[in-house]
Amino acid sequence: MKILAIESSCDETAAAVVEDGIKVLGSAIASSAIMHEKYGGIVPEVAAREQLKCVIPTIEEALRQANTTLDLIDKLAVTIGPGLIGSLLVGVETAKTIAMVKGLPVIPVNHVLAHMYANFVKGEHITFPAISLVVSGGHTELFLMKNEKNLAWLGGTLDDAAGEAFDKTARLLGFGSRGGPAIQEAAKGTAISPMSLPRPIMHDGTLNFSFSGLKTAILREVNKLKNTDTFTDVTIGQLAYEVQESITDVLVNKTLHAVNLYDAKSILISGGVAANMRLREKFNEKLKNSHTICSFHAPPVPLCTDNAIYIGAYAYFRGKSCNWHDITAIPDLSVEDV
Ligand code: KG4
Ligand code: ZN
Secondary structure (H helix, E strand, O other): OEEEEEEOOOOEEEEEEEEOOOEEEEEEEEEOHHHHHHHOOOOHHHHHHHHHHHHHHHHHHHHHHOOOOHHHOOEEEEEEEOOOHHHHHHHHHHHHHHHHHHOOOEEEEEHHHHHHHHHOOOOOOOOOOEEEEEEOOOOEEEEEEOOOOOEEEEEEEOOOOHHHHHHHHHHHOOOOOOHHHHHHHHHOOOOOOOOOOOOOOOOOOOOOEOOHHHHHHHHHHHHHHHOOOOOOHHHHHHHHHHHHHHHHHHHHHHHHHHHHHHOOOEEEEEOHHHHOHHHHHHHHHHHHOOOOOOEEEOOOHHHOOOOOHHHHHHHHHHOOOEOHHHOOOOOOOOOOOO
């Protein structure tokens, strides 16, 4: 089954043609990230206007790569939320229009849940039950996956998401809006830190997270160092290292706690923060040294950040087809009620 998937929840416009949930025939992405850089955050109006400009060329490019046309597509899939209303509307209305004209069913997709299906694209064997950690710029969520379709939400962040913590601390360290990738890069080559950041609520026994305290802790350190001659690339690298250690320690510990509680056989990670190499390394190390037999799965790095491939994969494995007039953009779509 060939699905044309459309993603437009934030500042990326993406389209992909995915066959049977695992075979990527074409995938195109346009991003307005660079336009938001000077504002220090995403400007929703600008993002929506760029979505409008990019949506048709992006769909055309995905179809061209797949060497196919709309007439050979079986179903459409589109992100309906959560996300920015102006951005979401562009993808949703485009999908509805194509569906109406071509007489195709549309599968509405929850962007956050879809992230985890990036793990299915490689065609790896996943043993269930699995614990799925979705870590992106806006979400840090743990789910129990009883099988490919059956999901239950277990916990999430009480304040900032892990990606948000990377992005906010990166800005304080002078990396602009390059966030997680900049911290990862700056932390390379450091193996110690002159300070110890907290590991918020790591051992509280719940499956929730809290990351907002990290930016205050980093701000305090930066203010201490700033007026001395010790605020150098070396100390900035050490702070970046410690931020990464703190966030990844918490993510790994909470996920392993969920594995124990539910006797899970696999761990799946996904979302932009899943691209983090230290996070992957820690999961592999912990599982190697543990008596529990549990496999670890992470998508290829380009499939961690926003794209339409996993929207198509989710639609194939878990989506429900609808008539185009029943599809609406829902900016605050819940991830708990799955
Ligand atoms: O999934 P995503 O592309 O967008 C959302 O749905 O939010 O995630 C973006 C987030 C940003 O916060 C970014 O800093 C973070 O993923 N990120 C990383 C890395 N690459 C992207 N965080 C840590 N290490 C990375 N290598
Ligand atoms: Zn995302």
